Amino acid sequence: GENVEQHPSTLSVQEGDSAVIKCTYSDSASNYFPWYKQELGKGPQLIIDIRSNVGEKKDQRIAVTLNKTAKHFSLHITETQPEDSAVYFCAAGDLLGNEKLTFGTGTRLTIIP
Amino acid sequence: DAGVIQSPRHEVTEMGQEVTLRCKPISGHNSLFWYRQTMMRGLELLIYFNNNVPIDDSGMPEDRFSAKMPNASFSTLKIQPSEPRDSAVYFCASSPPAGTDTQYFGPGTRLTVL
Numbered sequence: 001g002e003n004v005e006q007h008p009s010t011l012s013v014q015e016g017d018s019a020v021i022k023c024t025y026s027d028s029a030s031n032y033f034p035w036y037k038q039e040l041g042k043g044p045q046l047i048i049d050i051r052s053n054v055g056e057k058k059d060q061r062i063a064v065t066l067n068k069t070a071k072h073f074s075l076h077i078t079e080t081q082p083e084d085s086a087v088y089f090c091a092a093g094d095l096l097g098n099e100k101l102t103f104g105t106g107t108r109l110t111i112i113p
Numbered sequence: 114d115a116g117v118i119q120s121p122r123h124e125v126t127e128m129g130q131e132v133t134l135r136c137k138p139i140s141g142h143n144s145l146f147w148y149r150q151t152m153m154r155g156l157e158l159l160i161y162f163n164n165n166v167p168i169d170d171s172g173m174p175e176d177r178f179s180a181k182m183p184n185a186s187f188s189t190l191k192i193q194p195s196e197p198r199d200s201a202v203y204f205c206a207s208s209p210p211a212g213t214d215t216q217y218f219g220p221g222t223r224l225t226v227l
Contacts, residue, residue, distance in 0.1 A: 034215045043117075043204050043218035044156070089156065099144055099208060100169065101216060103156045 002027040004092050006104025014112050019080055021107045023090035024072040032095035033066060033073045038087045038106075047088075048075070051095070077109075085111045115139070117219030119205050125225045131193040134222045137186055138207030146206040146216060147180055147190050156204075162188065195226045 003026040013019045025033075031052040036044035050057045050064045050073065057064050061080075066073040073092075077084055087108050093101040118137040126132055138145045146161040160170040162182045170180070177196070182188040192199055202223050206216040 032215070036218075043206075043220050046215050046217065049215055095215075099163070100158060100161065105155045 002030055002092055002100075002102040004090060004102045004104045006090050006107060008107060009105065010108045010110070012110045012112055013080055015080055015082060017080055019075075019077045019084070019109055019111075021075045021088055021090070021109070022072060023074070023092075023104050024070075025092040025102075026071065027092070028068075028071070029094055030092040032093050032101075033064070034091050034101070035064060035075050036089045036091065036103075038089065040086075044089055080111045082111050082113055085109060117205055117207055117217055119203075119219040119222050121222060122220065123223045123225075125227065126195055127227050128196055129194045130226075131191065132195045132199075132224060132226075134190040134203050134205075134224070136188045136190070136205030136219060138188070138205070139209075139217060140186070142207035142209050142217075143185070144208045144210075144216075145182060145188050146208075147188070148204040148206065148218075150202045150204060150221070159190070192224075195224075197226045200224055200226050 006023045034049035035047050037047045038044045048059050048062050048064050050066050061078045063076040087106045089106050090104040091101040120135045144163045147159040148156050150156045159172045160180045165182045180190045202221045204218050204221045206218045208216045
């Protein structure tokens, strides 16, 4: 089955700086890579996703890059703000197949004011 | 639009008691997932349904856990008997027909078994 590794487990950055979280996956059949943000006491919320037919996707201060050859994908947050503090999860799956997502272990991001 | 609805939001029970968690998926979604989240094991998929049929229950920890989806708008996860190690946050998520969109999570049920 799919195995997703996520690094780092914790990350602290100064407000205004950029944050990068990296994930690797094992199953070459995976074609869908969402990122979720989980705030304290809430369920994971989708913030951005990418499909295997593109290499990069941006949404305002958030971007995701995908390298299918190396089987890794990354989340980039620019101009970080205090409200970006949360736990971020990457995931991988086959959107057209069994619909299961395999999640990474999460990154606790802290933005230092 | 209402998101995924879960109840109760918090449940405290004693070891040996039966616990029933409930989920209402987003209207129009035809897949439903039950997850368990703990500090030690992260986010684990327990079971998922497609068109009300259980597709993969390989993540269900043991026979004490059971899940049903009697119709497209309701699912339950039952633990009987409950044990302290079942304490966790249980999430329900739903997704639309395959290939169209991702999974959307509910707010979770925090279960504490004393």
